[in-house]
Amino acid sequence: MEFIVNKADLARELNLAQGVVEKKTTILILSNVLLEAADGQLTVTATDLELGVRCTCPARVVRPGSGTLPAKRFLDYVRLLPDAEVTVKVQENHWANITCGRSKTRLAGMSRESYPELPDMPEALAAIPASLLGGLIARTIFAIAMEETRFTINGSLLVLKPDSVTMVSTDGHRLAMVEAPAELPGVVGLYKALVPKKAMLELVKMISESGPEAKIEFSGDDNHLFFRLGDRVLTGRKLSGNFPDYERVLPKDHQYTLTLNREELRGSIDRVAQFADERSKSIRVGIEDNELRLFSSLSDMGESEEVISVEYTGAPVDIGFNAAYLSDFLRAVGGTEIEFHFRNGESAGELRPQGGEGLNYRYVVMPMRI
Amino acid sequence: MKTVFHVDMDAFFVSVEEQFNPELKGKPVVVGGRPDQRGVVSAASYAARKFGVHSAMPLRTAAKLCPEAIFVPGHPERYREYSGRVFEVLSRFSPLVEMASIDEAYMDMTGTRRLLGPPLAAARKLHDAVGEATGLNCSIGISATRLVAKVASDQAKPNGMLYVLPGLEAQFLAPLAIRRIPGIGKATEANLMNLGIRTAGDLARLDDAFLGQHFGQWGVILAAKARGQDAGGWYDEEIGADTGPKSISHEVTFSQDTADRALIESTLARLAEMVGRRLREHRLYTRTVQIKLRDNTFHTITRAVTLGRPTQLDIELIAESRRLFREHWPESRLTRLVGVQAGALTAGEGQLSLLEAPEERRWRTALGAVDRIRDRFGESSLKLAGGMRGTFEERVHENPAGLPGKKK
Numbered sequence: 001m002e003f004i005v006n007k008a009d010l011a012r013e014l015n016l017a018q019g020v021v022e023k024k025t026t027i028l029i030l031s032n033v034l035l036e037a038a039d040g041q042l043t044v045t046a047t048d049l050e051l052g053v054r055c056t057c058p059a060r061v062v063r064p065g066s067g068t069l070p071a072k073r074f075l076d077y078v079r080l081l082p083d084a085e086v087t088v089k090v091q092e093n094h095w096a097n098i099t100c101g102r103s104k105t106r107l108a109g110m111s112r113e114s115y116p117e118l119p120d121m122p123e124a125l126a127a128i129p130a131s132l133l134g135g136l137i138a139r140t141i142f143a144i145a146m147e148e149t150r151f152t153i154n155g156s157l158l159v160l161k162p163d164s165v166t167m168v169s170t171d172g173h174r175l176a177m178v179e180a181p182a183e184l185p186g187v188v189g190l191y192k193a194l195v196p197k198k199a200m201l202e203l204v205k206m207i208s209e210s211g212p213e214a215k216i217e218f219s220g221d222d223n224h225l226f227f228r229l230g231d232r233v234l235t236g237r238k239l240s241g242n243f244p245d246y247e248r249v250l251p252k253d254h255q256y257t258l259t260l261n262r263e264e265l266r267g268s269i270d271r272v273a274q275f276a277d278e279r280s281k282s283i284r285v286g287i288e289d290n291e292l293r294l295f296s297s298l299s300d301m302g303e304s305e306e307v308i309s310v311e312y313t314g315a316p317v318d319i320g321f322n323a324a325y326l327s328d329f330l331r332a333v334g335g336t337e338i339e340f341h342f343r344n345g346e347s348a349g350e351l352r353p354q355g356g357e358g359l360n361y362r363y364v365v366m367p368m369r370i
Numbered sequence: 371m372k373t374v375f376h377v378d379m380d381a382f383f384v385s386v387e388e389q390f391n392p393e394l395k396g397k398p399v400v401v402g403g404r405p406d407q408r409g410v411v412s413a414a415s416y417a418a419r420k421f422g423v424h425s426a427m428p429l430r431t432a433a434k435l436c437p438e439a440i441f442v443p444g445h446p447e448r449y450r451e452y453s454g455r456v457f458e459v460l461s462r463f464s465p466l467v468e469m470a471s472i473d474e475a476y477m478d479m480t481g482t483r484r485l486l487g488p489p490l491a492a493a494r495k496l497h498d499a500v501g502e503a504t505g506l507n508c509s510i511g512i513s514a515t516r517l518v519a520k521v522a523s524d525q526a527k528p529n530g531m532l533y534v535l536p537g538l539e540a541q542f543l544a545p546l547a548i549r550r551i552p553g554i555g556k557a558t559e560a561n562l563m564n565l566g567i568r569t570a571g572d573l574a575r576l577d578d579a580f581l582g583q584h585f586g587q588w589g590v591i592l593a594a595k596a597r598g599q600d601a602g603g604w605y606d607e608e609i610g611a612d613t614g615p616k617s618i619s620h621e622v623t624f625s626q627d628t629a630d631r632a633l634i635e636s637t638l639a640r641l642a643e644m645v646g647r648r649l650r651e652h653r654l655y656t657r658t659v660q661i662k663l664r665d666n667t668f669h670t671i672t673r674a675v676t677l678g679r680p681t682q683l684d685i686e687l688i689a690e691s692r693r694l695f696r697e698h699w700p701e702s703r704l705t706r707l708v709g710v711q712a713g714a715l716t717a718g719e720g721q722l723s724l725l726e727a728p729e730e731r732r733w734r735t736a737l738g739a740v741d742r743i744r745d746r747f748g749e750s751s752l753k754l755a756g757g758m759r760g761t762f763e764e765r766v767h768e769n770p771a772g773l774p775g776k777k778k
Contacts, residue, residue, distance in 0.1 A: 173723060367722055
């Protein structure tokens with residue numbers, strides 16, 4: 001195989017592939033990228049068996065063929081090359097000669113024989129605006145569980161309906177749900193899939209490089225999910241397991257509601273959180289007599305308090321919260337005002353953007369017992 | 371200058387048994403099980419000790435040494451109850467009481483002179499009050515340090531009191547064999563013997579440099595101990611400085627080594643249930659579950675898991691210990707001992723859960739009710755079905771149960 005490709009194109013595609021390549025794999029071939037040159041283009045493939053990415057860029061194919069090269073070393077080297085044409089020639093013995101101007105490098109590759117095949121993408125089920133999907137991910141990804149437990153999974157639930165897209169994440173302590181209107185005529189009834197967190201991170205990367213009008217074509221087979229954006233296809237293994245019944249968790253009604261300025265609340269929480277226990281990050285939220293009071297103390301370090309004026313004349317309420325859970329939401333949400341719904345120190349609290357930013361965005365947080 | 375009491379119950383387990391069966395009094399009695407049973411002696415009466423029977427000796431050996439001894443099974447619940455009564459009495463004499471085990475305690479009596487009189491008079495009152503509340507005898511050692519108080523109570527046994535006057539600590543210890551000093555075990559004793567050091571006096575005479583050369587940091591601690599100072603590990607701390615347990619554990623040796631997985635899992639479940647019960651008793655939550663497994667060749671492993679959030683529910687402890695067992699213990703391995711430990715204890719459960727709330731709440735309520743039933747009708751009145759096959763006779767051990775104790 002031999003092809004000539006623009007350095008910037010090659011570096012960009014390799015960089016995307018690098019996100020998928022497992023850093024600490026025991027299967028040697030998985031630390032390589034698969035290169036295939038044919039029909040005027042170069043296809044770069046990377047996979048960790050859970051997630052795969054396939055992307056293409058234009059190339060002058062001198063001799064069609066394929067081969068694999070160590071992903072990280074190849075990328076690190078290509079990045080350092082000047083902005084010029086790069087010639088890559090993979091020989092029978094799997095060694096690659098990389099030439100760019102007066103730079104010449106030989107890099108040991110491996111046969112493509114043992115490289116896993118990625119499944120082919122079936123016909124697209126829906127075309128979702130890329131920026132919309134990116135927005136849904138940004139509003140929910142932070143609430144994904146760090147590890148899988150009896151109750152949670154390391155990914156988000158994607159729900160497609162003919163007229164909406166919904167994404168839900170939870171770690172068992174809090175739940176983020178966002179629903180956006182969308183026209184998805186290809187969806188019949190209801191389509192649900194569990195998207196791994198790693199796939200979501202790669203999607204965010206792909207979306208950030210796309211234009212405002214770009215659409216992501218989505219489809220799924222029995223075991224995989226496929227996202228196509230332009231010349232790139234991301235393939236993820238569907239997570240197995242059951243996503244918790246999130247509709248049961250969403251509170252039906254709330255006793256009290258406050259309206260707060262997002263930036264003001266976020267600043268106050270961040271300051272008070274400096275004096276919260278490092279592990280539990282617990283702060284107290286007291287609401288009484290038209291005031292919301294945030295308080296934290298560390299026995300030997302100090303304490304901190306913030307008072308925000310609110311409209312509230314109900315019974316005094318004292319709730320403990322993990323400060324990080326609150327600020328995660330305040331960072332992800334847009335708009336200037338948010339609504340805080342609550343009942344007491346034992347029940348779930350809920351945060352929502354006021355007016356909803358055109359989305360149905362709900363964030364439910366359980367308190368801490370303090 | 372501090373005034374420290376070390377209160378040590380005389381032949382505690384045996385004496386408690388005598389309260390329930392006065393005929394045992396004065397006779398050679400061995401607590402721990404039947405003479406033909408696998409297991410060790412938990413305690414022996416003074417009459418049995420004359421025959422060379424001592425605790426931690428195999429029951430069968432005890433039966434050989436003293437064939438006429440009366441063997442009685444241990445009753446952990448009785449001992450816990452009596453230990454509790456002793457603690458109650460001690461607490462009336464000082465707010466600083468630390469149960470070092472089920473039958474001994476350190477008390478900081480500094481500053482009680484105006485209230486209770488000089489140390490020996492106070493000790494007399496204490497001794498009688500314990501006797502009145504429990505019918506049991508105890509021995510009391512008094513000194514300015516915990517270490518000397520402990521040695522003194524040992525020297526005063528049985529049913530005696532010994533006050534080592536301040537300044538005379540080193541003189542008091544000097545003639546005693548080095549093994550009498552708390553913290554000096556078999557290994558250190560052997561090493562010291564090799565150097566020709568036999569008594570505490572020999573040890574105290576050596577200079578720190580020599581000991582440092584032979585024993586490093588431990589040598590300096592040894593020298594301090596020989597002079598009667600509180601040094602080394604737990605002795606560095608104040609009485610009652612930390613009264614919360616660091617971990618809660620239960621373990622059991624099978625009467626016969628077994629490869630029966632179902633039996634082992636059931637036993638683990640039973641142990642986990644007992645740990646859960648004690649967590650709730652102490653109002654503690656655990657973040658780590660550890661299991662301990664020993665095979666017939668005495669090869670022992672411990673495996674632990676950190677939970678996503680603190681718990682005190684039996685079902686979670688059971689699920690985790692079973693998972694650890696299945697992951698780490700090979701099929702058909704002959705198993706001798708299993709244990710379950712809850713570590714990383716915290717006082718609160720912290721973050722509440724959004725998802726399993728109803729199930730968890732039901733378990734919490736149910737186990738709370740179970741605990742109340744056990745309080746009234748005894749530990750064996752109600753058990754989880756999963757642990758039924760694993761039911762065993764609870765061994766008598768010296769860990770304080772339900773009382774502020776020493777950390778492990």
